[in-house]
Amino acid sequence: MSFGSPPASTTQTSSIASYDCNVPQAGNDGISSLNWSPTANFLVSSNWDSGIRCWEVQQQSAQQVMASPKAQVNHENNMPCLDTCFSADGSTVFSGGADKSVRMWQLGQTPPNNIAQQIGMHDSPVKSVGFIPSSNLVVSGGWDAKLKFWDARSPNAVGEFVLPDRVYDLDVRGNLMVVATANRHVLIYDVSGAQPREHSRKESPLKYNTRCVSCFPDQTGFAIGSIEGRVGIQYVQKVGNKDHFAFKCHRQDANVYSVNAIAFQQQFGTFATVGSDGVVTFWDKDNKQRLKAFNPIRSTIPCAAFNMQGTLFAYACSYDWSKGSAYYAPGTANEIFIHPTPEDEIKPKGSRKK
Structure with missing residues (x-):
């Protein structure tokens, strides 16, 4: 399934809009994640140069x-x-990070040697982390095929699940946590109580390796993206007349690109996808519509995020290694842009005409 129309032009620029803010001091290597504070407009990035950076x-x-x-x-x-x-x-x-550690940084405080405080360890690199509000626990998923839970006041994990394979991504939204691993395993957890519990597990609806997963703002389901240029919309339980479906995206002519990140807008429940084709697209899953397709930029886009108000959209521009080392150009800029997002770009436009 596919919906909407392709980008209007193939002209490539450095950002999706000429007025987007180019964030200063974005780092010296690839950008691996972007996250906004839930309480203020502070943006944090993680980077392959080992840095964790914060901007107001x-x-x-x-x-x-x-x-x-x-x-x-x-x-x-x-x-x-x-x-x-x-x-x-x-x-x-x-x-x-790749040092196998889970770390903590209290904003406004500079730790000794400028190294974030270690609160946990895995046996292999830690691919993804999340915070569980109901229990105030940090959850980490590693390439050691383990999911661990941490109380920052204790040096030892307070819980652990052994997974079917390496963690590729996880997301926590309220009482819902979804973990995607290698070989297309998807595990769904209820994290509403003091002890997280597995709700169900399934095989990804997509045929190729999972790249990213993101929970719906209303916690009824999740979106999952793969290296094949496809997104799956999945519900945890049956919701009215809504069904699971998947659609094609991030494809140009005969070329298929990875969906690197899926970012939901809190207010409207719409979402953005970003990919290895350098394209940002806004979608409405409920009406199965493409809301906005931006022209491709001159870089792959590894990650993106909306702020809590849904008025600002941050996206990173750096090589995502989707084509291997042969396509890496030393000296290529690693940049972060912030796109002001008016309602008419991201608000649902009503039911699709049949």
Whole structure:
């Protein structure tokens, strides 16, 4: 299934709109994740140069945004940082990385040696982290095929699940957590109580390796993206007359590109996908419509996120290694842009005509 129309032009620029804010000091290597504070317009990135960076973002007018660098900490031994998340009150950033550690950084405090405090360890790199509001636990998923739960006050994991394979991505939204692993396994958890419990597990509806997963804002389901340029919409339980479906995206002519990230807009439940084709697209899953297709930029886009108000959309421009080392160009800029997002770009436009 596919819906909507392709981008209007193949002319490539450095950002999806000329007025997008180019975030200063975005790092010296690939950008692996972007996350907004749940309580204020603070943006945090993780980076392959080991850095975790924070900016304060101010929207000064409909098309004018300013981002001010606030602080940076690192993982040890210059090892890549692969993901971050915020605590529910926005005071603390948690991270996971190739040094196998789970770390904590309290914003406004500079830790010793500028290294974020270690609160946990895996046996292999930590691919993804999340924060569970109901229990105030940090969850981490690693390439050791383990899901671990951490209380920042304790050096030992307070819980652990052994998974079918390596973790590729996880997402927590309220009481719902979804974990995607290698070989297309998808595990769904209820994290409403003190002890997370597995709700169900299934095979991905997509035929190829999972790249990303993101829970719906209303927690009724999740979207999953793969390397084949396809997104699956899945419901945890039957919801009215809504059914699972999948659609094609991030394809140009005969070329198929990875869906690198799926970012939901909190207010409307619509979402963005970004991919290895350098394209950002806004979608409405309920009406099965493409809302906005931006022209491709001159870079792959590895990650993206909406702020809590849904008025600002951050996206990174850096090589995602989708074509291997042969296509890596040393000296290529690693950039982050912030796109002011008016309602007419991301708000549902009504039911699709039949």
